[in-house]
Amino acid sequence: MDWAALKEELRSEALRLGFAAAGVTSMRPFTEARRRGLAAIGEGRMDGMGWYTAERVKASTDFRARYPWARSIVALAWPYRPARAPGAAPGHRAEPQPGRPRGRFSAYACLDSGGRPADYHTVLAGRCDALADWLSARVPDVRAKRFVDHGWAMDRAIAERAGIGFAGKHASLITREAGSYVLLAEMLLSVQLPADAPSRRGCGQCRACLPACPTGAIVAPGVIDARRCIAYLTIEHRGPIPKPLRPLMGTWAFGCDLCQEACPINERLAPAPLAAGDASTARGPVPFPDLIECLSLSEDEFAERFRGTAVWRAGRAGLARNCAVALGNSGDRGALTALRRASASDPDAAVREAAGWAIARLAA
Numbered sequence: 001m002d003w004a005a006l007k008e009e010l011r012s013e014a015l016r017l018g019f020a021a022a023g024v025t026s027m028r029p030f031t032e033a034r035r036r037g038l039a040a041i042g043e044g045r046m047d048g049m050g051w052y053t054a055e056r057v058k059a060s061t062d063f064r065a066r067y068p069w070a071r072s073i074v075a076l077a078w079p080y081r082p083a084r085a086p087g088a089a090p091g092h093r094a095e096p097q098p099g100r101p102r103g104r105f106s107a108y109a110c111l112d113s114g115g116r117p118a119d120y121h122t123v124l125a126g127r128c129d130a131l132a133d134w135l136s137a138r139v140p141d142v143r144a145k146r147f148v149d150h151g152w153a154m155d156r157a158i159a160e161r162a163g164i165g166f167a168g169k170h171a172s173l174i175t176r177e178a179g180s181y182v183l184l185a186e187m188l189l190s191v192q193l194p195a196d197a198p199s200r201r202g203c204g205q206c207r208a209c210l211p212a213c214p215t216g217a218i219v220a221p222g223v224i225d226a227r228r229c230i231a232y233l234t235i236e237h238r239g240p241i242p243k244p245l246r247p248l249m250g251t252w253a254f255g256c257d258l259c260q261e262a263c264p265i266n267e268r269l270a271p272a273p274l275a276a277g278d279a280s281t282a283r284g285p286v287p288f289p290d291l292i293e294c295l296s297l298s299e300d301e302f303a304e305r306f307r308g309t310a311v312w313r314a315g316r317a318g319l320a321r322n323c324a325v326a327l328g329n330s331g332d333r334g335a336l337t338a339l340r341r342a343s344a345s346d347p348d349a350a351v352r353e354a355a356g357w358a359i360a361r362l363a364a
């Protein structure tokens with residue numbers, strides 16, 4: 001078998017399936033990523049994410065014990081469209097409507113598949129399986145094991161070593177094909193495809209993303225204090241959001257894209273942005289959602305709109321809490337009625353508390 005030729009065919013097939021880039025690396029452990037992951041835990045930067053354990057970091061950076069049959073790793077990047085043209089002035093592109101402030105959902109949460117809202121885990125898993133099927137048709141008995149974000153694999157480190165992009169100072173992987181607007185996955189294979197050359201880091205003297213982070217979460221180039229990151233606070237964190245961080249969170253209701261939007265490389269390479277679109281989330285996540293609507297959803301309404309999308313992870317109460325904070329930051333006193341209702345009667349204590357905070361902030 002001509003493994004080099006097979007690798008190129010595999011790459012072409014990955015692109016045909018919609019991936020932006022594909023590369024191959026060896027089974028060698030990822031020692032620097034392991035050191036960084038353990039340091040992040042040791043220094044408390046991952047506090048609040050109980051699932052991010054030292055055991056996970058160790059397993060994620062050396063597959064050999066768990067998958068002794070594996071011989072190479074295929075790294076894959078899936079492109080998505082940003083919510084706002086990188087480099088455009090901050091603020092809402094959508095027309096503001098007094099009394100109905102619009103917030104922001106991170107662009108990856110607005111991914112669709114065949115015109116329907118979709119969770120990227122499902123989309124990527126399906127495409128990885130299609131790629132594995134393609135390979136099986138050429139290499140009988142080949143084994144493949146896929147990892148899609150929540151798998152025990154360190155996606156950025158693998159992608160960087162497989163040559164499909166480099167980690168920017170904002171920590172996200174930047175590809176030639178779609179800037180940093182890519183989601184990552186990988187597959188272990190039982191065949192030894194020749195490794196690609198690792199990517200070289202290419203930020204140069206630029207540091208634009210560091211001051212663009214409103215909460216100071218990029219504590220050093222490539223080093224994130226997750227406890228301060230709006231993505232952590234709005235998606236992973238349970239219970240009340242620490243008060244000193246709330247005014248810094250702007251109107252983000254789910255995730256945050258500011259460090260990516262500040263990146264000049266994205267200005268050149270990112271895919272065309274999403275249309276600002278509807279304010280209502282009736283048909284799933286939108287980039288500029290109506291915050292009052294999202295604050296006021298019942299559990300059933302939340303499930304109808306967001307089950308099967310990335311927003312599901314925040315839960316109804318998490319999203320409502322985020323929207324209360326965002327409304328407090330919106331400066332729009334038209335939100336007071338909805339906030340008073342949430343503060344008096346939301347079933348979740350963290351939502352009631354956040355609504356009370358927002359009322360006080362708007363009244364100040």
Ligand code: B12
Pocket residue numbers: 032033036037040052106107108148149150151152153154155156157158160167168169170171172173174180181182183184185201221222223224226229230231232236254255256257259
């Ligand atoms: C935990 C986690 C989070 C945490 C912590 C983030 C973090 N930076 O560690 C929180 C909840 C905050 C988070 C936020 C986001 N996340 Co997240 N997250 C993860 C997860 C599950 C593990 C990441 C991890 O191990 N971090 C620990 C550190 C050590 O690893 P790392 O960031 O991968 O580190 C690399 C770089 O920092 C770089 N590096 C280290 N030092 C230095 C120094 C210099 C100078 C440079 C240039 C680089 C550099 O090398 C490291 C190893 O290669 C991965 C999925 C996975 N299984 O890997 C997704 C993942 C990293 N997240 C992803 C996304 C999309 C996001 C958000 C953009 C979501 C959003 N829009 O709201 C933000 C971005 C925040 C940011 N600036 O990083 C994508 C990133 C895609 C990409 N293009 O890189 C991933 C890969 C999920 C996926 N499968 O697509 N995330």
Ligand code: SF4
Pocket residue numbers: 170212213214215216217218224228229230231255256257258259260
């Ligand atoms: S995602 Fe937002 S909060 Fe997190 S590091 Fe980037 S700019 Fe900062």
Ligand code: SF4
Pocket residue numbers: 168169170171202203206207208209210262263264265
């Ligand atoms: S903004 Fe500048 S420093 Fe930050 S990732 Fe982009 S190129 Fe690198």
